[in-house]
Amino acid sequence: MPDFGAFLTDHNVDGLLFVGDSLCNSDIFYLSRFLASDRFALLVNNGICLLVSAMEMGRAEKESSADEVLSTMHYSMKEKLKITGNFEEAYLHVLKEFLKDHNVERLGVASDFPCRIYNYLLNDFQVAMIDSPISRWRAIKDHEEIEAIRCVQEACQDAMQLAIKLISKAEPVGDNLFWKGEQLTSDRVRGLIEMKLLKKNCDAIGTIVAGGPQSADPHAQGTGSLPANAPIVIDIFPRSKKTRYFADMTRTVVRGEVNAEIKDLYDAVLDAQIAGINAIREGVSGKDVHFQVSETFNDRGYTERDRRGFMHSTGHGIGLDVHERPSLNEAGEILATNNVVTLEPGLYYPEIGGVRLEDLVVVAEKGCYNLTSFEKRLEI
Amino acid sequence: MPDFGAFLTDHNVDGLLFVGDSLCNSDIFYLSRFLASDRFALLVNNGICLLVSAMEMGRAEKESSADEVLSTMHYSMKEKLKITGNFEEAYLHVLKEFLKDHNVERLGVASDFPCRIYNYLLNDFQVAMIDSPISRWRAIKDHEEIEAIRCVQEACQDAMQLAIKLISKAEPVGDNLFWKGEQLTSDRVRGLIEMKLLKKNCDAIGTIVAGGPQSADPHAQGTGSLPANAPIVIDIFPRSKKTRYFADMTRTVVRGEVNAEIKDLYDAVLDAQIAGINAIREGVSGKDVHFQVSETFNDRGYTERDRRGFMHSTGHGIGLDVHERPSLNEAGEILATNNVVTLEPGLYYPEIGGVRLEDLVVVAEKGCYNLTSFEKRLEI
Numbered sequence: 163m164p165d166f167g168a169f170l171t172d173h174n175v176d177g178l179l180f181v182g183d184s185l186c187n188s189d190i191f192y193l194s195r196f197l198a199s200d201r202f203a204l205l206v207n208n209g210i211c212l213l214v215s216a217m218e219m220g221r222a223e224k225e226s227s228a229d230e231v232l233s234t235m236h237y238s239m240k241e242k243l244k245i246t247g248n249f250e251e252a253y254l255h256v257l258k259e260f261l262k263d264h265n266v267e268r269l270g271v272a273s274d275f276p277c278r279i280y281n282y283l284l285n286d287f288q289v290a291m292i293d294s295p296i297s298r299w300r301a302i303k304d305h306e307e308i309e310a311i312r313c314v315q316e317a318c319q320d321a322m323q324l325a326i327k328l329i330s331k332a333e334p335v336g337d338n339l340f341w342k343g344e345q346l347t348s349d350r351v352r353g354l355i356e357m358k359l360l361k362k363n364c365d366a367i368g369t370i371v372a373g374g375p376q377s378a379d380p381h382a383q384g385t386g387s388l389p390a391n392a393p394i395v396i397d398i399f400p401r402s403k404k405t406r407y408f409a410d411m412t413r414t415v416v417r418g419e420v421n422a423e424i425k426d427l428y429d430a431v432l433d434a435q436i437a438g439i440n441a442i443r444e445g446v447s448g449k450d451v452h453f454q455v456s457e458t459f460n461d462r463g464y465t466e467r468d469r470r471g472f473m474h475s476t477g478h479g480i481g482l483d484v485h486e487r488p489s490l491n492e493a494g495e496i497l498a499t500n501n502v503v504t505l506e507p508g509l510y511y512p513e514i515g516g517v518r519l520e521d522l523v524v525v526a527e528k529g530c531y532n533l534t535s536f537e538k539r540l541e542i
Numbered sequence: 543m544p545d546f547g548a549f550l551t552d553h554n555v556d557g558l559l560f561v562g563d564s565l566c567n568s569d570i571f572y573l574s575r576f577l578a579s580d581r582f583a584l585l586v587n588n589g590i591c592l593l594v595s596a597m598e599m600g601r602a603e604k605e606s607s608a609d610e611v612l613s614t615m616h617y618s619m620k621e622k623l624k625i626t627g628n629f630e631e632a633y634l635h636v637l638k639e640f641l642k643d644h645n646v647e648r649l650g651v652a653s654d655f656p657c658r659i660y661n662y663l664l665n666d667f668q669v670a671m672i673d674s675p676i677s678r679w680r681a682i683k684d685h686e687e688i689e690a691i692r693c694v695q696e697a698c699q700d701a702m703q704l705a706i707k708l709i710s711k712a713e714p715v716g717d718n719l720f721w722k723g724e725q726l727t728s729d730r731v732r733g734l735i736e737m738k739l740l741k742k743n744c745d746a747i748g749t750i751v752a753g754g755p756q757s758a759d760p761h762a763q764g765t766g767s768l769p770a771n772a773p774i775v776i777d778i779f780p781r782s783k784k785t786r787y788f789a790d791m792t793r794t795v796v797r798g799e800v801n802a803e804i805k806d807l808y809d810a811v812l813d814a815q816i817a818g819i820n821a822i823r824e825g826v827s828g829k830d831v832h833f834q835v836s837e838t839f840n841d842r843g844y845t846e847r848d849r850r851g852f853m854h855s856t857g858h859g860i861g862l863d864v865h866e867r868p869s870l871n872e873a874g875e876i877l878a879t880n881n882v883v884t885l886e887p888g889l890y891y892p893e894i895g896g897v898r899l900e901d902l903v904v905v906a907e908k909g910c911y912n913l914t915s916f917e918k919r920l921e922i
Contacts, residue, residue: 277655278655
């Protein structure tokens with residue numbers, strides 16, 4: 163964990179306050195390692211202090227890595243609720259006392275801090291909206307975090323293996339794939355992936371199994387029968403239930419005959435990915451990596467226009483969120499050792515289909531190492 | 543969907559703006575029915591308009607219920623990114639143009655609106671922080687929503703059935719339960735529950751299977767071997783992957799011998815739950831229902847103190863969030879027909895264990911109807 167004291171001094175604040183639930187706000191989870199679906203407050207000053215509901219006290223004391231855990235009861239939440247008759251108002255009073263109790267006068271909050279609490283605190287504190295350092299800190303993983311991501315990636319690969327095996331066993335009949343006499347659907351393949359991931363103690367939300375024209379929309383989850391002789395994009399981004407870290411991988415396959423257009427797309431995407439991977443190392447910007455990838459496509463005549471071609475960024479950091487810093491796009495910042503990023507070039511043409519290949523790499527001093535060991539084969 | 547026009551007029555605003563991701567912000571999902579893990583903007587004025595990234599255009603147009611879908615590209619996001627070199631700044635400019643384009647001068651935002659965007663918009667708009675009506679609208683379910691919750695509740699009951707069956711087949715040996723020669727653990731039972739729910743196309747995050755002393759902490763998820771002759775609390779709150787609605791149910795069971803203390807706790811909780819259910823109807827406050835439940839406990843000598851006894855609220859609304867309005871607690875508001883709420887009294891004593899029973903009911907004019915048909919039996 164970085165040096166909080168130095169950060170607070172540099173920014174002329176006595177503390178940095180977060181209010182939210184750690185299920186959705188990964189900054190809060192990162193700082194507390196306490197998972198709660200209900201809102202709680204976290205103050206960074208002399209160490210990390212949590213303010214949770216009485217209900218959560220026992221669990222927070224046991225599970226969180228915080229230096230101090232206090233309950234809203236400690237600041238007479240019940241009595242304040244009786245006086246105000248309004249939960250929100252009572253909570254604001256509690257929060258104020260909690261901050262005063264921790265000798266906070268100059269307070270820092272992040273840009274996504276809830277505006278009502280922000281406005282309320284302006285009455286009693288000097289509140290500075292600061293560029294929160296947490297997402298920057300989170301972008302550089304320690305050994306344990308990389309190991310957590312690697313483990314999820316293994317589960318991800320196991321699930322991908324099962325999915326591709328099932329598709330490879332399906333029979334192309336006309337334009338569709340059949341398995342055991344029935345049309346093979348996106349949902350069937352997705353179900354198999356999710357079941358495997360659950361067995362590996364991972365959640366998978368939003369898994370993409372999109373075939374044919376659907377594959378040309380990079381965010382379509384995919385539905386209905388899977389096509390023969392056309393690209394099927396499989397994008398899996400599971401999260402470990404235990405560590406809360408994500409992995410992310412995409413493969414594109416065709417069951418049946420591969421025509422020249424699809425083959426050309428695939429080769430271009432593969433080359434673009436290699437160009438991206440080769441460009442990655444500490445000190446290079448995400449913008450430069452993205453440029454290398456885009457140029458590879460441009461050189462082959464796949465120039466992006468009208469939501470066709472390479473229409474998204476090259477990749478993104480991954481960790482406690484599926485999308486986090488650093489970004490590999492037009493505004494991508496400088497990469498640092500132990501950033502973990504995806505590299506996922508893709509080409510999308512409604513009349514041909516979409517092709518995307520995504521690996522997960524750890525940025526190193528002179529290159530990167532790939533956490534993905536899954537083969538890339540179009541025709542199955 | 544309620545009358546937006548009237549709400550805007552009443553609050554002297556031209557539009558109500560939300561910025562967030564609909565995976566975490568259920569108000570945004572409720573208004574758009576568009577599920578996205580990346581942030582987007584939603585404006586309520588003449589209908590509902592979404593502002594999404596270019597990547598999400600295709601999917602948003604297909605999947606969302608919004609009246610209009612626009613892309614950040616429409617407001618030259620790429621060019622602004624090139625000029626500013628900063629994604630956040632470019633986005634703020636896009637957002638401003640989007641609002642001007644929709645003739646917004648007086649803007650309403652909810653209390654959890656991100657404070658940086660709020661501050662930025664103050665430069666060009668009259669921004670009012672208003673008590674967002676969405677959580678109030680969401681609290682009253684329509685027929686389709688109740689049906690969605692009922693379906694998840696069915697899946698929840700199937701999973702509970704499996705869990706209790708497994709525990710009932712385990713052998714009490716000494717202080718622990720054994721199944722097929724091995725100690726039966728919380729994780730084993732939870733795994734069974736999660737697998738069943740996934741087969742029913744539901745996610746289950748945070749399922750509680752807590753035995754013995756762990757059961758006395760209402761938020762402990764439970765870990766390690768399950769005890770014989772002691773309470774095991776099973777609390778399942780799955781969410782449908784398809785509809786995004788939650789259900790919620792808790793049962794407490796003992797495998798082995800039930801001593802008098804546990805039996806007394808169980809009877810008290812059962813009676814308190816019945817008192818709560820009997821109190822529920824349109825026009826009664828959540829506070830009153832909570833009072834009926836608390837009084838039942840007090841009458842039997844189970845008065846709450848020092849985080850022992852009945853230490854939490856009686857229940858909560860449920861829908862797109864597992865905890866939503868209305869609350870059944872000391873500050874509980876007036877109930878209305880078609881609120882869907884849990885009724886979950888519990889008693890917690892570290893030296894005896896915890897007992898909680900939770901049903902899900904729909905508030906009606908003269909009472910309520912129970913969506914839970916699962917038996918309540920302590921000894922199995």
